[in-house]
Amino acid sequence: MSVSDQQASPARLAIPELLIGVGLLACAGAVAWQTLAIPVSPLYSKVGPTVFPYITMAGMIVLSLLLILAAIRGGWQPEEEKETPTDWKAMGLVAAGLVANLVLIQPLGFTLASTVMFVLICFGFGSRHPLRDALLGLVLALAAYFGFAKALGVNIGAGLIENELNVLISAVFGGKGS
Amino acid sequence: MDTLSHLANGFAVAFTPTNLLWCLVGTTLGTAIGVLPGLGPALTIALLLPITYQVAPEASFILFAGIYYGAMYGGSTTSILLNTPGESATIVTALEGNRMARSGRGGAALATSAIGSFVAGTIGTLGVAFLAPTVVKYALKFGPAEYFSLMVLAFITVSAVLGSSSVRGLTSLFAGFVIGMIGVDLQTGQPRFTFGTAELLDGVDVIIVAVGLFAVGETLYMASRRYAGKDEIVPLKGSLYMTAAEWARSWKAWLRGAAIGFPIGAMPAGGAEIPTFLSYAIEKKLSKHKEEFGTVGAIEGVAGPEAANNASAAGVLVPMLTLGLPTSATAAIMLSAFQSYGINPGPLLLTTQANLVWGLIASLFIANVILVVLNLPLIGLWVRLLKIPAPQLYAGILVFATVGTYGISQSPIDLVILYLLGAAGFLMRRFDFPTAPVIIGMILGPLAETQFRRAMTIENGDWTVFFRHPLSLTLLTLAFIGLAGPHIWAWIEHRRRRGPEHVPGDA
Numbered sequence: 001m002s003v004s005d006q007q008a009s010p011a012r013l014a015i016p017e018l019l020i021g022v023g024l025l026a027c028a029g030a031v032a033w034q035t036l037a038i039p040v041s042p043l044y045s046k047v048g049p050t051v052f053p054y055i056t057m058a059g060m061i062v063l064s065l066l067l068i069l070a071a072i073r074g075g076w077q078p079e080e081e082k083e084t085p086t087d088w089k090a091m092g093l094v095a096a097g098l099v100a101n102l103v104l105i106q107p108l109g110f111t112l113a114s115t116v117m118f119v120l121i122c123f124g125f126g127s128r129h130p131l132r133d134a135l136l137g138l139v140l141a142l143a144a145y146f147g148f149a150k151a152l153g154v155n156i157g158a159g160l161i162e163n164e165l166n167v168l169i170s171a172v173f174g175g176k177g178s
Numbered sequence: 179m180d181t182l183s184h185l186a187n188g189f190a191v192a193f194t195p196t197n198l199l200w201c202l203v204g205t206t207l208g209t210a211i212g213v214l215p216g217l218g219p220a221l222t223i224a225l226l227l228p229i230t231y232q233v234a235p236e237a238s239f240i241l242f243a244g245i246y247y248g249a250m251y252g253g254s255t256t257s258i259l260l261n262t263p264g265e266s267a268t269i270v271t272a273l274e275g276n277r278m279a280r281s282g283r284g285g286a287a288l289a290t291s292a293i294g295s296f297v298a299g300t301i302g303t304l305g306v307a308f309l310a311p312t313v314v315k316y317a318l319k320f321g322p323a324e325y326f327s328l329m330v331l332a333f334i335t336v337s338a339v340l341g342s343s344s345v346r347g348l349t350s351l352f353a354g355f356v357i358g359m360i361g362v363d364l365q366t367g368q369p370r371f372t373f374g375t376a377e378l379l380d381g382v383d384v385i386i387v388a389v390g391l392f393a394v395g396e397t398l399y400m401a402s403r404r405y406a407g408k409d410e411i412v413p414l415k416g417s418l419y420m421t422a423a424e425w426a427r428s429w430k431a432w433l434r435g436a437a438i439g440f441p442i443g444a445m446p447a448g449g450a451e452i453p454t455f456l457s458y459a460i461e462k463k464l465s466k467h468k469e470e471f472g473t474v475g476a477i478e479g480v481a482g483p484e485a486a487n488n489a490s491a492a493g494v495l496v497p498m499l500t501l502g503l504p505t506s507a508t509a510a511i512m513l514s515a516f517q518s519y520g521i522n523p524g525p526l527l528l529t530t531q532a533n534l535v536w537g538l539i540a541s542l543f544i545a546n547v548i549l550v551v552l553n554l555p556l557i558g559l560w561v562r563l564l565k566i567p568a569p570q571l572y573a574g575i576l577v578f579a580t581v582g583t584y585g586i587s588q589s590p591i592d593l594v595i596l597y598l599l600g601a602a603g604f605l606m607r608r609f610d611f612p613t614a615p616v617i618i619g620m621i622l623g624p625l626a627e628t629q630f631r632r633a634m635t636i637e638n639g640d641w642t643v644f645f646r647h648p649l650s651l652t653l654l655t656l657a658f659i660g661l662a663g664p665h666i667w668a669w670i671e672h673r674r675r676r677g678p679e680h681v682p683g684d685a
């Protein structure tokens with residue numbers, strides 16, 4: 001199973017894989033720091049709340065060292081994955097869409113924030129019809145808001161559009177819709 | 179006999195109009211998300227978890243089970259027509275199924291896969307109904323030590339034995355443990371891993387983790403890979419009816435697939451990859467039409483693995499319902515739905531929640547019937563779903579991801595955690611770390627910890643208890659063999675071939 005991984009012909013240090021191993025080691029450090037911060041009552045000293053965190057930490061240290069070792073031996077990425085260039089522009093646009101959603105969801109409400117995100121992600125994936133996407137995003141977000149959220153009884157951030165529509169719906173259905 | 183009367187009772191629960199409706203909604207939704215690449219049953223059930231606050235447990239589990247089974251049916255359609263396996267279990271279906279579609283026999287491939295799924299799903303569900311009470315009899319004898327060791331075995335099999343690397347699988351599992359420990363320790367009331375923030379006291383919701391890893395991470399990955407080649411949909415040609423020869427070649431493969439899939443799924447190891455690959459290998463060996471494998475596509479190579487996949491999906495429900503032991507990401511999320519109702523899945527579930535369990539099992543039979551109807555005469559509808567362009571599909575997935583996450587507590591902090599997990603999910607996808615062990619680790623980790631501490635408290639802190647109980651020792655030994663066995667084997671092979679001077683390590 002894992003045996004085929006190490007067959008890289010000339011073993012060269014793989015930087016991305018090394019960073020992942022080091023990152024995991026840092027996570028193990030954070031786990032250690034947080035475990036030390038758990039107050040332990042002497043009553044539970046035998047099998048208290050820190051036993052499992054310590055086991056987890058030990059496991060993470062061993063695993064990160066094994067990952068670093070694998071990285072030094074040339075990493076484990078398959079060739080085709082290494083050769084495909086990362087489309088940073090597309091990823092950046094998707095990330096921008098996510099951040100825009102995060103920033104706008106409180107001031108503008110769910111629907112408008114989601115529409116902005118929808119347009120940016122579509123653009124990132126290569127769609128070149130922002131207006132059509134905006135309309136589609138708006139319809140989908142409204143459907144998600146009224147269908148999904150209302151049906152599940154989940155309360156998601158209402159903004160301008162939602163409030164107007166809620167007022168409209170209560171006016172039409174005599175208050176049952178809200 | 180007992181099982182039959184319980185089952186009759188279950189059908190009485192499942193045949194109420196509302197529950198039938200839930201089953202119909204679940205199977206339809208399940209087929210749709212199975213067909214759509216990028217959406218899976220784990221993500222969908224996670225997004226629908228809030229429904230557990232609204233409806234009776236029977237209704238939500240019938241819905242979830244319909245989604246679970248439906249996704250299997252839908253996934254094979256995508257594999258056959260698009261050659262993009264939605265999930266690892268349908269990789270094998272794509273091998274022969276897509277070749278059949280390319281040589282104009284897509285209709286027969288879809289038919290054998292749907293009917294095979296029905297046959298195997300029904301056999302598998304029968305297996306659940308008859309095996310579950312037997313497993314419960316043994317499970318009632320389990321103490322905390324045995325439970326803990328069983329969970330260790332499950333941890334090892336889902337993360338280390340299945341998948342491409344045991345180190346990366348275990349890394350995912352341990353990441354899940356850390357996420358699962360965030361929040362207040364239930365036994366002592368101490369906050370753990372909260373970094374001093376109040377938001378983390380309640381822990382991280384499984385919805386956020388599933389959505390982050392499966393929706394946000396997947397979208398980022400697909401965006402980064404946009405130039406890696408586009409898939410084309412093979413137009414559906416040929417009739418949906420199988421010829422007599424095709425029936426003759428299919429039915430044995432269905433039965434063999436079900437016979438392989440169910441037992442492997444029902445083991446506390448789970449996973450649909452091993453049974454599907456095994457079934458494929460067997461069909462290839464037994465087939466009288468070996469020349470069709472890998473060329474024009476052999477119907478046995480679709481029928482067997484599809485049956486194995488569905489039977490093992492049913493098998494996974496056995497440890498889940500009898501031991502509270504989920505062995506797939508979807509089962510882990512269903513377990514958290516049980517917890518949301520305050521129900522503890524375990525050996526007592528079958529007696530204390532008889533209506534729920536038997537209603538669920540009965541609804542699975544009904545779901546299979548609905549699904550074969552949905553997926554054969556209505557196949558054209560699902561093919562149309564495949565034509566949704568990628569930009570709008572992924573953007574839409576993220577809109578629903580936001581609804582599901584932001585709806586939990588209307589806190590932007592949740593969105594920040596979601597995006598961080600999404601970035602982690604992207605890296606995991608990019609560097610070949612499996613994501614399912616994270617979900618299993620975060621749900622099952624705290625349960626394992628509880629059993630561990632319970633066992634230790636009973637024995638006054640003497641950890642040898644895990645090795646003194648024979649059953650517990652056996653389970654731990656099996657776990658050790660699962661972890662170390664392949665490496666020892668590889669090492670012996672290596673020595674035999676190249677001589678003793680070079681010692682390979684583990685990657």
